[in-house]
Amino acid sequence: MGAPFPFDFPLPTAFYLTLYLATLVIHVAFMNYVLAGSAYLAAFAVRHGRDSNRLTDHPLAGPLRDWMPFMLSAAITAGIAPLLFIQILYQRQFYTANLLLFHRWMAILPVLIVGFYLLYLLKSRIIGEASFVWRIVVGCGAFACFAFVAWSWTENHLLSLNESAWSDQYASGRLFFRDPELGPRLAVWFTGAFPTMATIVAWQWWCLARLGRPVPATANQSCTRLALSGLATAIASAAWYVENLAPELRDQLVSSAYRPYLAAALVGVILQAAGWLAGRNQAGLQRGRLVLISAGWLLTVVGVSVLREGRRLAAIDVTALYDLHADAATVGGLAVFLVFAALNAGLIAWCLVTVRRGVRNQAP
Numbered sequence: 001m002g003a004p005f006p007f008d009f010p011l012p013t014a015f016y017l018t019l020y021l022a023t024l025v026i027h028v029a030f031m032n033y034v035l036a037g038s039a040y041l042a043a044f045a046v047r048h049g050r051d052s053n054r055l056t057d058h059p060l061a062g063p064l065r066d067w068m069p070f071m072l073s074a075a076i077t078a079g080i081a082p083l084l085f086i087q088i089l090y091q092r093q094f095y096t097a098n099l100l101l102f103h104r105w106m107a108i109l110p111v112l113i114v115g116f117y118l119l120y121l122l123k124s125r126i127i128g129e130a131s132f133v134w135r136i137v138v139g140c141g142a143f144a145c146f147a148f149v150a151w152s153w154t155e156n157h158l159l160s161l162n163e164s165a166w167s168d169q170y171a172s173g174r175l176f177f178r179d180p181e182l183g184p185r186l187a188v189w190f191t192g193a194f195p196t197m198a199t200i201v202a203w204q205w206w207c208l209a210r211l212g213r214p215v216p217a218t219a220n221q222s223c224t225r226l227a228l229s230g231l232a233t234a235i236a237s238a239a240w241y242v243e244n245l246a247p248e249l250r251d252q253l254v255s256s257a258y259r260p261y262l263a264a265a266l267v268g269v270i271l272q273a274a275g276w277l278a279g280r281n282q283a284g285l286q287r288g289r290l291v292l293i294s295a296g297w298l299l300t301v302v303g304v305s306v307l308r309e310g311r312r313l314a315a316i317d318v319t320a321l322y323d324l325h326a327d328a329a330t331v332g333g334l335a336v337f338l339v340f341a342a343l344n345a346g347l348i349a350w351c352l353v354t355v356r357r358g359v360r361n362q363a364p
């Protein structure tokens with residue numbers, strides 16, 4: 001491998017890899033909001049559950065509680081596109097892992113439905129007026145659902161990479177796949193979700209300020225604190241993950257194909273940290289600073305997503321799949337995909353515009 005990823009692959013493979021990664025990045029943004037947001041709300045319920053007023057006033061818990069159901073539906077919708085591309089790219093590996101995990105894998109669906117309703121319940125007056133114990137049960141229950149879903153995706157991913165473990169997994173009838181990479185990998189996803197969530201909440205406050213809504217004085221400090229601690233723990237988790245990788249996989253991270261993406265991820269972390277630190281003592285959330293932080297976030301997530309793909313490509317003989325990708329490229333359907341992608345993006349934008357109009361017309 002000489003050229004940077006994905007230029008060393010035949011065109012159809014490079015094309016599907018690029019689309020897969022581009023759509024995965026969108027999924028990551030929303031999924032991070034849900035994962036870190038539900039964790040924050042669970043911790044908040046445990047700490048401040050007795051005082052239901054704090055939830056509406058709080059600079060993080062307030063918007064999180066209000067936006068969580070929307071963000072979950074966006075995370076699920078945005079998960080469909082990478083799911084389509086992964087089936088083209090790694091059909092055998094992905095489906096074999098699905099089938100081996102069986103009920104465990106299918107449990108994602110009911111768990112997501114339960115999580116969805118718990119998020120609505122968390123917003124409801126019933127829970128606002130109920131005993132604080134219910135707020136804790138509902139908040140922690142919602143987080144448990146999304147943590148389970150994240151764990152399932154990671155477990156399925158690792159099983160799909162470990163072909164040598166498939167027959168043993170099948171013979172044992174186990175519903176769980178244990179792997180040394182599981183813990184550190186989940187830690188990276190979980191801790192890395194907090195800077196994303198803090199960035200989106202900061203943008204939400206920025207938009208509300210533009211619409212003339214009062215912004216809590218501590219909004220900037222709360223987002224900054226959460227983002228910086230998320231970045232610091234994500235770096236520690238990534239170091240733990242890399243430390244546990246086999247030496248040849250570690251070498252691959254710095255090979256010519258992946259070095260630019262490792263650099264992009266690190267530059268992105270520096271930009272995010274600089275953006276948050278530069279304004280940590282300021283009263284408001286400035287647009288320029290949020291643009292810088294968001295650009296850093298994009299660099300980091302694209303870089304990490306490509307490195308993640310490198311880890312998968314090291315375990316799978318992708319050359320054996322080139323013909324399948326070339327065949328898929330002749331089938332067509334791209335136009336239909338693009339039409340529906342545009343339609344969905346339009347509908348989501350319409351929801352946001354409707355909310356914006358509602359907020360603008362609402363008396364402060």
Ligand code: HEM
Pocket residue numbers: 024027031034035072075076077078079080082083084086146147149150151153154155156157185189308
């Ligand atoms: C709140 C719910 C969800 C959470 C917390 C979540 C979390 C995750 C995580 C942590 C990963 C990365 C796994 C890894 O690299 O180890 C992932 C990957 C992925 N997720 Fe989600 N996810 C959610 C919902 C969904 C849904 C509903 C779909 C599909 C409709 C989906 C589609 C995907 C796809 C296609 C990948 C890439 C899998 C791979 O490359 O092996 N996700 N998700």
